């Protein structure tokens with residue numbers, strides 16, 4: 001089925017181990033997709049939604065124990081545990097392979113094995129990378145077709161180039177005790193067993209495009225990041241691009257397709273990506289970025305015509321919904337969508353508020369990015385888009401200001417490395433606990449964070465027109481627990497300040513922790529946020545920051561010898577200047 005001998009030998013080897021009834025090489029065609037959908041409709045893996053209101057839309061209800069990423073079962077298997085670092089769960093590669101081979105042994109009996117060649121990134125971009133996922137899940141095939149450039153063109157590129165990332169996946173019996181997501185970065189290989197959930201099963205996404213790619217990027221001198229990419233066009237028609245890192249379920253999709261408020265007539269926003277960004281230094285010394293993905297795997301709850309009208313507009317055709325609720329006339333529904341009433345919850349039971357929310361808090365939609373009304377005409381550009389600003393952000397109900405700018409690249413790397421955020425439903429485990437999530441990569445960096453920060457720092461020598469680095473926090477709450485900043489489309493006001501800083505047309509108030517906007521420089525016209533609230537959002541609480549800096553110092557030290565001394569030095573400078581300003 002392919003002229004690439006390594007690939008065909010590997011497929012044979014996997015088939016001997018897993019013993020499927022048949023092997024299907026995916027070509028990515030419309031006909032193939034139709035037959036996948038029909039197969040899943042027959043098996044009950046997909047349910048048809050209202051085809052009048054939502055043509056081509058289907059619902060998948062996952063096993064109730066399989067609804068999110070499982071960080072405690074996700075491993076980075078490198079020959080030396082130090083390579084994986086304290087930020088990852090580590091397993092000896094030989095032990096991991098033995099464990100996985102036992103699970104995969106005969107696991108596809110009675111099933112079809114699908115071979116999915118895919119390309120992460122525009123098919124003709126030198127920044128793109130290919131992979132092949134072998135799976136026994138038609139749901140994975142259908143999702144990979146939207147999330148990646150899947151099928152014949154990807155296989156042709158693999159045959160031309162030779163190399164590819166290997167991903168082996170089986171849903172197995174969905175027993176949480178027999179569920180593992182293993183990464184072998186030294187061999188560019190992934191093995192995932194026992195889960196059908198997006199981040200665990202669509203191996204092109206977090207497993208390849210972040211964990212394996214970040215490892216590869218370090219060796220090859222580029223960056224693989226958990227960032228959205230968005231173009232902002234001003235009324236003069238100039239477009240500038242921003243890459244922004246936020247943890248899962250913190251609004252990356254909303255920011256990537258924001259609609260500027262009425263106080264910003266003539267401004268437009270263009271979506272390049274909502275989750276992953278690969279960046280490389282261009283010949284001009286700037287950072288150029290591509291979105292390796294071709295689709296969105298977005299969080300459904302909270303998506304509405306007020307919070308994200310662009311997302312809602314692309315969700316009424318050709319989308320797969322996972323674990324949402326349905327209305328009486330079989331339309332998809334989730335909390336915060338509209339005032340229709342759900343009749344069945346995400347498990348397919350009659351909706352009863354006593355059983356919790358109708359849609360699972362991590363219910364998702366999968367849809368091709370080209371359906372987005374704000375889809376950028378540069379999304380397929382082989383060279384990528386030039387990045388003017390990098391934005392880091394977490395979900396912090398206190399302390400962290402609405403926006404600040406770093407004083408230098410090195411200080412910006414410190415801002416990224418010291419990010420923290422409240423945990424969300426995107427991963428199993430408690431929700432709402434503040435944890436360190438450097439560059440929003442805690443669950444996704446495929447190697448030691450200490451080395452990862454050194455890699456980030458090294459860009460100061462690699463490029464002379466690096467983007468400016470900012471930190472934002474949309475999630476501050478007042479004493480009554482209410483959000484202080486309106487967020488969503490109104491975040492344009494902060495983006496506006498960021499872009500004016502990049503242009504050199506806005507000034508700053510220098511503080512120990514970073515450069516903050518001057519009062520009046522974040523526009524409040526057209527919203528009812530009082531200037532005092534903005535002022536509170538831009539305050540620096542000296543005592544609380546001193547405590548935060550101590551925690552950051554302790555955190556950096558957890559990485560021992562791998563933690564770059566330059567970061568510790570930068571942190572000491574911040575502490576000293578905070579002390580001096582007290």
Ligand code: SAT
Pocket residue numbers: 068069198199200205206248249297426427
């Ligand atoms: O679950 S995914 O990893 O696919 C999405 C996310 O958590 O960012």
Ligand code: MN
Pocket residue numbers: 226247248249275
């Ligand atoms: Mn993500």
